[in-house]
Amino acid sequence: MTSSPSARTAHFLEVVESLAPRLEEYGDQIEDTGRADPGVRALLHETGLMRLTLPEERGGAGLTAQEYLPVLRRVAGFHGTIRMFVHGMNGVWRPLATFGTDEQKDRWLGIPARGELFAFALTELDSGTGRDVATTAELVGDTWVINGRKNLISWASEAEVQYVIARTGTTPAGTAEISCILVPRSAEGMTFERIRDGMGCRGSIHDRISYQDVQVPAENLLGERGAGLRVGASFLDVSRLGIATSLLGISERAFELACEFVRHRTTFGKVLAERQAIQMMVGESAAELFSLESAIQRTAQMYDAGHPIQSEAAMCKLLGIEIAGRVSDHALRMHGGTGYMGEHRLERMYRDTRAMWFEEGTAEIQKLVASRPYLGA
Numbered sequence: 001m002t003s004s005p006s007a008r009t010a011h012f013l014e015v016v017e018s019l020a021p022r023l024e025e026y027g028d029q030i031e032d033t034g035r036a037d038p039g040v041r042a043l044l045h046e047t048g049l050m051r052l053t054l055p056e057e058r059g060g061a062g063l064t065a066q067e068y069l070p071v072l073r074r075v076a077g078f079h080g081t082i083r084m085f086v087h088g089m090n091g092v093w094r095p096l097a098t099f100g101t102d103e104q105k106d107r108w109l110g111i112p113a114r115g116e117l118f119a120f121a122l123t124e125l126d127s128g129t130g131r132d133v134a135t136t137a138e139l140v141g142d143t144w145v146i147n148g149r150k151n152l153i154s155w156a157s158e159a160e161v162q163y164v165i166a167r168t169g170t171t172p173a174g175t176a177e178i179s180c181i182l183v184p185r186s187a188e189g190m191t192f193e194r195i196r197d198g199m200g201c202r203g204s205i206h207d208r209i210s211y212q213d214v215q216v217p218a219e220n221l222l223g224e225r226g227a228g229l230r231v232g233a234s235f236l237d238v239s240r241l242g243i244a245t246s247l248l249g250i251s252e253r254a255f256e257l258a259c260e261f262v263r264h265r266t267t268f269g270k271v272l273a274e275r276q277a278i279q280m281m282v283g284e285s286a287a288e289l290f291s292l293e294s295a296i297q298r299t300a301q302m303y304d305a306g307h308p309i310q311s312e313a314a315m316c317k318l319l320g321i322e323i324a325g326r327v328s329d330h331a332l333r334m335h336g337g338t339g340y341m342g343e344h345r346l347e348r349m350y351r352d353t354r355a356m357w358f359e360e361g362t363a364e365i366q367k368l369v370a371s372r373p374y375l376g377a
């Protein structure tokens, strides 16, 4: 694609607007059936929305962060599972692009362009998600042998390849050596247990994985031995900015619905919008959304200019969690009991928002990451 940056964003925003009725319909269908029709993913693939950021030479649109995030922001106003496909696949190719060998890139980097899925397997059932990961990968001859368990892994059973973060030994300093191994779907020894639907983002797939002597070739190591946490961070920084943007998109949609509602609903002889108590909630939410939008824009500019954004992306995600929490609470309260019922979109948006409290790290972890440059860590 050769058009200017703003024209590319405008083009994909138009694509999303033209799909709006179908995306709304799919969202309702997901809520009714508890599963995402395969047509959802097919539609996102056909329209290029799952490969917006993928480099053009790999079949994507090659959008920068500043070009892509406005599109994600709009997509986030639809069902949470639709947002997860777009957010996930536009981020998870990055570690392969940064750390992959030419052979690894040729084999797997085109996954989003083929409408297939990646999975990123870090979280564990019995350990934390830093140096204490307990899943092991042992190099036996020229084969990695993987054992352990992962938890809450999105699309694990459907993904063509998983990034598996595992302990591969001990460093000279005596700490755990954590590495990233690429495990294709065809590898034997994996069992998947589908986790029951979450509070929100119904119809999205999350699995518990068990690895029992799973064998992959030595060349499936991504990056160097011991680079596993760096591999994760290379994707998480910009991806957290995507979560913050998703929180902005879904919150402003909830806010719009609330404003629309209070402009029409009359109680005790007056429309709600004329009540100061309501105006306070509207003003507070508007200010918070404005500050989140500004923080995201500034961080996206830094990222596109090649600056590190680890701390800033964590701050954006933290702000996003807290602001989206308050804005969705206000939106629900302004709707009264009407907004609490499943027939109203707000009920679903309120639940979908909460998935992002956890995706790519909790608020506490964002605070720890955000603090690092200030403490010289």
Ligand SMILES: Cc1cc2nc3c(=O)[nH]c(=O)nc-3n(C[C@H](O)[C@H](O)[C@H](O)COP(=O)(O)OP(=O)(O)OC[C@H]3O[C@@H](n4cnc5c(N)ncnc54)[C@H](O)[C@@H]3O)c2cc1C
Pocket (backbone or CB within 6 Å): 119, 120, 121, 122, 123, 124, 127, 128, 129, 151, 152, 153, 154, 155, 198, 201, 206, 355, 358, 359, 360, 361, 362, 363, 364, 365
């Ligand atoms: C919808 C969804 C999709 C997900 N997809 C994936 C995926 O594809 N791949 C993947 O690997 N994971 C995935 N996850 C998991 C997610 O990344 C984790 O749930 C999240 O990082 C928190 O880890 P945990 O659940 O192990 O909680 P824990 O680490 O057990 O944390 C529990 C509580 O303790 C706090 N806590 C933990 N450690 C500290 C600390 N050092 N200091 C202070 N407080 C602390 C946490 O903030 C939290 O409040 C997904 C989760 C959800 C909900």
